[in-house]
Amino acid sequence: MKKKSVLSAIVAYTILIVAAVLTLAPFSLSIMTALRAPDDFLRQGPIHLPAPATIENFSALFTGAHSFVTPFAVTTQMVAVILVGQIVFSILAAYAFAYLQFPGRAVVVVVPLFLAFQQMGMRNTFWALVLPFVFGSPYAVFLLRENFRSVPQELLDAMRVDGAGHLRMIRSLVVPLNRPIIVTLIVITVVTHWNSFMWPLIITTGDTWQTLTVATSALSTQYNNNWTMVMAATTLAMIPLILLYLVFQKQVAQSIGGTELR
Secondary structure (H helix, E strand, O other): OHHHHHHHHHHHHHHHHHHHHHHHHHHHHHHHHHOOOHHHHHHHOOOOOOOOOOOHHHHHHHHOOOOOHHHHHHHHHHHHHHHHHHHHHHHHHHHHHHHOOOOOOOOOOOOOHHHHHHHOOOOOOHHHHHHHHHOOOHHHHHHHHHHHOOOOHHHHHHHHHOOOOHHHHHHHHHHHHOHHHHHHHHHHHHHHHHOOOHHHHHHOOOOOOOOHHHHHHHHEOOOOEOHHHHHHHHHHHHHHHHHHHHHHHHHHHHHHHHHHHO
């Protein structure tokens, strides 16, 4: 029995180590490439340690022709507005779908977004980047609704007896009891829109409202593949997301455990 448990542990740790290597390898390659000079990358190939390491690719992103100051600012503003709007409106919508009865709950409207914004003359504007997503998302509403339904009915009834309205019940009961899943939704929303590429690519032109993903893509063209700078931009773009997860990893783990218990 003891040998069997030891063998199981060895197999489990081997799988975890292999998974960790496969997960961390792309990040390691990105950082290694970002710290290399372009001529060293072309001479030695991609799988090679920096010799010597240099930060010229990072400095070029902010001082050279490919300035990433504007894309960073635009992406941060876009994600902040979408995050606040999505969380607020998704919570309100999820509460309504979970506890209120009203006509048209099952109606879904699909709008051709690109044509709509083009006809309204809003293409290549900041609001074109955020308005399609700021009023919540079906995924967020569904995720929150299912968790809101787990709030004990007795607690809701007790607050109604005390004279609480819907907004007070959301603020004082539903949101505090579902804080881990809301934090998880915050992380998912930030990662999703920080990495958003297709919509910013088609709805904006030029450098004014260029996001990080579009700016990074523009660094590498069919005729000029500057991979060291591309990897430097990719590494910089990853840092805020890694910090975000490190800050909220406890709440994310709690939300996963809570979902399994339900």
